[in-house]
Amino acid sequence: MAEITGAEALIESLENEGVEVIFGYPGGSVLPIYDELYDASIRHVLVRHEQAAAHAADGYAQATGRTGVCIATSGPGATNLVTGIATAYMDSVPLVAITGQVPRSLIGGDAFQEADITGITLPITKHNYLVKDVEDVPRIIKEAFYIASTGRPGPVLIDIPKDVTTDTLEFRYPQKINLRGYMPPKGVDVEQLREAAQLILRSERPVIYAGGGVIISNASSELLSLAETIMAPVTTTLMGKGAFPDTHPLSIGMPGMHGTKYANYAIQESDLIIAVGARFDDRVTGKLESFAPNAKIIHIDIDPAEIGKNARVDIPVVGDARAALSRLTGLVKEEQPRTGAWLDRIKKWKEEFPLQYKRDGLKPQYVVECINELYPDAIITTEVGQNQMWAAQYFNCTRPRTFITSGGLGTMGYGFPAAIGAKVGVPDATVIDIAGDGSFQMNSQELATAVQNNVPVVVAILNNGYLGMVRQWQELFFERRYSATIIEESVDFVKLAEAYGAIGLRVKEPEDVKAALKEAVDSSRPCIIDFIVERTENVSPMVPAGAAINEILDLE
Amino acid sequence: MKRHTLAVLVENKPGVLARISGLFSRRGFNIESLAVGVTEKVDISRITIVVSGDDAVLEQVKKQLNKLIDVIHIAELAPNSSVSRELALIKVGVDATTRSMVMQIVDVFRARIIDVSTDSLIVEVTGSKGKIASIQRLLSQFGIKEMVRTGKVALHRRSQTAADTMPEELQRPIEE
Ligand SMILES: Cc1ncc(C[n+]2csc(CCOP(=O)(O)OP(=O)(O)O)c2C)c(N)n1
Numbered sequence: 023m024a025e026i027t028g029a030e031a032l033i034e035s036l037e038n039e040g041v042e043v044i045f046g047y048p049g050g051s052v053l054p055i056y057d058e059l060y061d062a063s064i065r066h067v068l069v070r071h072e073q074a075a076a077h078a079a080d081g082y083a084q085a086t087g088r089t090g091v092c093i094a095t096s097g098p099g100a101t102n103l104v105t106g107i108a109t110a111y112m113d114s115v116p117l118v119a120i121t122g123q124v125p126r127s128l129i130g131g132d133a134f135q136e137a138d139i140t141g142i143t144l145p146i147t148k149h150n151y152l153v154k155d156v157e158d159v160p161r162i163i164k165e166a167f168y169i170a171s172t173g174r175p176g177p178v179l180i181d182i183p184k185d186v187t188t189d190t191l192e193f194r195y196p197q198k199i200n201l202r203g204y205m206p207p208k209g210v211d212v213e214q215l216r217e218a219a220q221l222i223l224r225s226e227r228p229v230i231y232a233g234g235g236v237i238i239s240n241a242s243s244e245l246l247s248l249a250e251t252i253m254a255p256v257t258t259t260l261m262g263k264g265a266f267p268d269t270h271p272l273s274i275g276m277p278g279m280h281g282t283k284y285a286n287y288a289i290q291e292s293d294l295i296i297a298v299g300a301r302f303d304d305r306v307t308g309k310l311e312s313f314a315p316n317a318k319i320i321h322i323d324i325d326p327a328e329i330g331k332n333a334r335v336d337i338p339v340v341g342d343a344r345a346a347l348s349r350l351t352g353l354v355k356e357e358q359p360r361t362g363a364w365l366d367r368i369k370k371w372k373e374e375f376p377l378q379y380k381r382d383g384l385k386p387q388y389v390v391e392c393i394n395e396l397y398p399d400a401i402i403t404t405e406v407g408q409n410q411m412w413a414a415q416y417f418n419c420t421r422p423r424t425f426i427t428s429g430g431l432g433t434m435g436y437g438f439p440a441a442i443g444a445k446v447g448v449p450d451a452t453v454i455d456i457a458g459d460g461s462f463q464m465n466s467q468e469l470a471t472a473v474q475n476n477v478p479v480v481v482a483i484l485n486n487g488y489l490g491m492v493r494q495w496q497e498l499f500f501e502r503r504y505s506a507t508i509i510e511e512s513v514d515f516v517k518l519a520e521a522y523g524a525i526g527l528r529v530k531e532p533e534d535v536k537a538a539l540k541e542a543v544d545s546s547r548p549c550i551i552d553f554i555v556e557r558t559e560n561v562s563p564m565v566p567a568g569a570a571i572n573e574i575l576d577l578e
Numbered sequence: 579m580k581r582h583t584l585a586v587l588v589e590n591k592p593g594v595l596a597r598i599s600g601l602f603s604r605r606g607f608n609i610e611s612l613a614v615g616v617t618e619k620v621d622i623s624r625i626t627i628v629v630s631g632d633d634a635v636l637e638q639v640k641k642q643l644n645k646l647i648d649v650i651h652i653a654e655l656a657p658n659s660s661v662s663r664e665l666a667l668i669k670v671g672v673d674a675t676t677r678s679m680v681m682q683i684v685d686v687f688r689a690r691i692i693d694v695s696t697d698s699l700i701v702e703v704t705g706s707k708g709k710i711a712s713i714q715r716l717l718s719q720f721g722i723k724e725m726v727r728t729g730k731v732a733l734h735r736r737s738q739t740a741a742d743t744m745p746e747e748l749q750r751p752i753e754e
């Protein structure tokens with residue numbers, strides 16, 4: 023058998039894993055890999071900053087359910103990936119990050135562009151590798167994809183010294199994986215599910231609390247069946263948005279800090295929380311000791327370490343959400359639900375405390391509503407801040423994998439490259455990044471990526487001239503001392519778009535919103551719309567950090 | 579707070595200890611002692627960790643350790659069903675008059691003297707944390723010049739082993 027180089031083996035291994043696209047940026051230590059990519063079948067999308075490569079791979083993964091792949095050179099290229107890797111780690115996104123490394127003989131000597139990226143990413147990867155022998159390349163690639171995509175998914179980093187990519191080996195792609203320290207749960211514990219079913223049958227005020235795990239395990243239809251079988255209201259977290267149709271009568275929207283009042287009231291009054299693929303994040307629970315004080319808690323999660331980590335749990339169920347939900351439905355479907363009175367109460371709360379805002383001037387919420395009206399099937403990505411919360415509150419998702427956001431890390435600058443990744447993965451979808459003026463500037467250089475690679479995404483900037491979410495906290499908790507949050511007129515976004523060869527539009531009046539959106543989407547080119555919105559609009563309702571989630575502020 | 583002794587069987591690979599100690603520090607777990615070494619199997623190292631914390635902390639420690647790919651198995655060693663030892667080397671300053679007093683103490687503790695010079699002795703003592711603390715206290719009156727001690731190591735009593743609780747599948751390769 024003919025020998026091939028480590029770089030060839032790497033590309034061939036990626037092809038074996040079915041990789042169709044890589045987001046990356048070249049440099050010295052990955053030159054041999056890029057030379058192989060030159061005529062490989064895998065598409066390479068050249069970004070303009072490695073952080074964007076990681077976010078794009080993340081957006082691609084969330085939109086498609088496949089593992090995203092990014093690549094960067096050693097040293098600064100690798101460290102530029104770090105925020106993107108941490109973002110994917112917090113949101114359990116399957117990602118394989120490949121970094122070049124200095125030749126083995128130079129490692130440890132502070133060589134040019136050397137960084138200990140496996141050391142740096144230890145706490146933000148599910149696992150990582152430093153490849154020391156070219157013979158290990160196929161096995162490590164195989165393991166990396168397996169680890170990244172199974173169990174609770176997450177990023178895996180592979181650091182490859184340059185001389186490993188030029189060494190040669192007889193290539194054989196392994197069939198089997200032998201990882202005795204890694205055994206993602208296979209089935210679900212039926213005994214635990216029986217106990218869960220008993221609790222459900224006894225409950226009069228259940229609430230299903232669904233997180234991103236439902237989307238990851240493709241369990242949306244199982245969730246719908248369970249909810250309709252037991253007639254329980256469903257609250258979906260930021261990461262779970264899309265797991266259950268926001269338009270369904272049993273939907274009560276998002277819980278927590280900027281959740282709906284009716285979701286928070288329902289949780290607080292509930293006698294049974296059925297948590298699925300959610301992790302009791304502090305933004306959801308508020309003050310943990312007063313979270314759902316009258317409820318028993320069933321917690322279904324594939325990661326045993328999530329169970330009991332934050333909240334006290336009565337019935338832990340370790341396993342895949344999809345399998346657990348379908349079995350659970352089977353166990354309870356013979357009984358008639360007894361939630362009529364409960365649903366009536368929730369309906370009253372919904373009528374009494376709807377999400378609302380004053381409709382004067384150009385309101386950011388209105389922009390989101392227009393996007394929803396015109397493009398209900400779009401894939402929405404978001405930046406971080408008020409824009410993200412308004413997107414979550416006012417865009418009604420009906421399908422999973424259509425709301426892509428940095429939930430755990432809250433990374434500004436995530437949404438635009440994630441939109442590029444999502445559009446590359448699902449080319450037929452309309453992809454819209456609901457952005458803030460501050461966040462967009464953190465990765466606006468990716469306009470070049472979108473234009474050069476012909477990836478027509480729309481960036482809808484809710485331009486308030488502020489780092490709005492921080493300004494909101496300053497208004498509420500720091501006597502309106504707007505320290506370092508005024509970013510008014512930092513840049514002309516229309517001209518910026520045009521400078522990159524994209525389309526730039528500006529909207530100042532509510533009546534022009536829809537026309538601009540249509541123009542942007544119909545152009546089939548990368549496009550920025552600069553929506554000049556009411557500057558000091560706040561995200562409401564709001565539960566102050568550390569308060570119980572029924573201690574809710576209404577903000578003007 | 580309760581102390582718990584864990585035997586953690588890990589892949590004998592570079593970097594594993596860093597993964598484990600990093601996990602403890604970033605999650606705020608308290609390590610009281612840690613000892614690592616190879617085992618009867620060349621490809622497995624055994625890390626004995628003493629952690630302090632309530633049952634919920636212990637559970638998180640075990641679960642988080644289990645998430646590390648290089649951790650193969652974790653067994654808890656309860657005090658009544660296991661034996662454990664620590665070892666200390668203690669260099670004590672002596673002169674003609676105190677030398678025999680030190681040697682008496684060493685005898686009582688069934689410790690050993692492993693190095694002798696005109697003005698110092700090195701005492702080797704194995705035993706429990708408490709035993710080592712006692713001899714250290716007694717020897718301190720003569721002036722301890724230097725001291726080093728290992729972490730605790732422990733084994734289950736009788737024929738029980740840490741691997742007993744390991745699921746059988748762990749021994750077999752996983753197929754995709
Ligand atoms: C990388 C990063 N830096 C800082 C923050 C803290 N932060 C959270 S929201 C926010 C303001 C975001 O401003 P903008 O993008 O304009 O959104 P707005 O809230 O105005 O909609 C900041 C600075 C963050 N989340 N991410």
Ligand SMILES: [Mg+2]
Pocket residue numbers: 458459460484485486487488489490
């Ligand atoms: Mg802003």
